[in-house]
Amino acid sequence: MSSLPSFDTKNEPKIARSVEKFFKDYKVMELLRRCGLRKSKGIPLWSILSYIFSNVFRDRSMYMQQKSGKCTAGFSKNTYYRFMQNPHINWLRFTILLAEKIINEHLKDLTSDQRADCFIFDDLLYSRTGYKKTELAAKVFDHVSMTYKKGFRMMTMGWTDGSSFVPIASSLLSSKNDQNVIGTTKKIDKRTIAAKRRIMAQSKGIDVVIQLLDQALKVGLTAKYVMFDTWFSNPHQIVQISQRGLNVIAMVKKSSKITYEFEGKRMNVKQIFNACKKRRGRSRYLLSVPVKVGDPAKDGAQIDARIVCVRNRSNRKDWIALICTDMTIDENEIIRIYGKRWDIEVFFKTCKSFLKLGTEYHGL
Known part of the structure; x- marks a missing residue:
């Protein structure tokens, strides 16, 4: 008995029509020409690209289709691989x-x-x-x-x-x-x-x-905003993005090496959290303080931001910190957008x- 799964060809026409409509609506071939795609003779680029694109929505690759004898491509595997390995397409x-x-x-x-x-x-x-x-x-x-x-x-x-x-x-x-x-x-x-x-x-x-x-x-x-988690959140990154006219909302890394200017002192986020009085009751956040991000000597600039500390839902004894460079929105909006x-x-x-x-x- 063959171990290959059965290949249902009933949806082939639907997949092909959907891909063709998408290519026409968004002028995909025109975009590819702007990215270095050229072909002077042989199999039309439209046929190759539409087949490759449609393969994502099938249940097997070109190799498996050829092995099962149900390959719908009108060209050889060499044509397929030459197209995929074209060094001129960006x-x-x-x-x-x-x-x-x-x-x-x-x-x-x-x-x-x-x-x-x-x-x-x-x-x-x-x-x-x-x-x-x-x-x-x-x-x-x-x-x-x-x-x-x-x-x-x-x-x-x-x-x-x-x-x-x-x-x-x-x-x-x-x-x-x-x-x-x-x-x-x-x-x-x-x-x-x-x-x-x-x-x-x-x-x-x-x-x-x-x-x-x-x-x-x-x-x-x-x-309006650029968002990322703690792995990319550092003052230099935030300053660079702000210089491009965009606001940042990100989760702050609890590191002793990453500091912010708070009340005239350089402090990390844990020191800021411990030095401030927390909000009581059922507030959505525990703490909200303005800080300055970046060191003019290292990062080239220093910008205003707000750090909002929120209780960790998976561990009520823990907390997480968000930073936002848009000083015009409130804490609830920062949490909602993130x-x-x-x-x-x-x-x-x-x-x-x-x-x-x-x-x-x-x-x-």
Whole structure:
């Protein structure tokens, strides 16, 4: 008996029509040409790209379709792999341009001006079992299990208005430390797109956040706030984002090395919490204090911000701290807006559970 699962072809026409409509509505081929996609002869690019895009919504890859004898592609696997390995296509720019078209031409008109839209940054583990043959695979720290694993961290930037979430860009992060890189490495012309992506992969996560944000702002994407959790929350990062005209709402890391200026003194968040009187009763927050973020000598500027301490719902004896650079909104609004950061976690869960982007499907 064959161990291959049955492949249902009844939904093939529906998938093809949906992909074709999406390509036409958002002018996908025009965007790809702006990102370096060229083909002078042979199989039309439309056919190749629509097949690859539709494969995400099928239950198996091109290899498995050919093995079962039910491949719907009108071209060989060599054509498929040559397209996927094309070094001239800037896929990062493509996803940013596509997200800009979806957000600005469709979602912005449905979103009230009073609603707070946000950029969200977060990463997740992208583990690889065949890491020794995977280029730049490294030992990376998994924030969930608090252990080192083999693979990459996938840094993702998204946009949300609280109702809709759109992924804008993503970058696989290896390790800056060569000793942690356990996969293969290649020498590539530093002027090419491929070399730039590899340099980004071995950069610090906080630097990649700024790079992705700059590219999104350059094509016309806007938001009122930028949000991230404690792993990217440091004064230098907050000052850099504020200098780009954006406000930050983030969770503060409880570190003795990260300090803020409070009442004329440099103090970390634990010292600030212990030095102030807490609110009693059923208040949504325990403490709210204004601080100054950044050191002019190190960060180039110093900005005003507000730290709001909230009781941890999973541990009533513990507390978490949020920081916001928008001094015009109150504490309840800061807490409410930060709750939208959870949208990116739902996106990660959807990609891994329903689209299987972390296990079966590797057509990145």
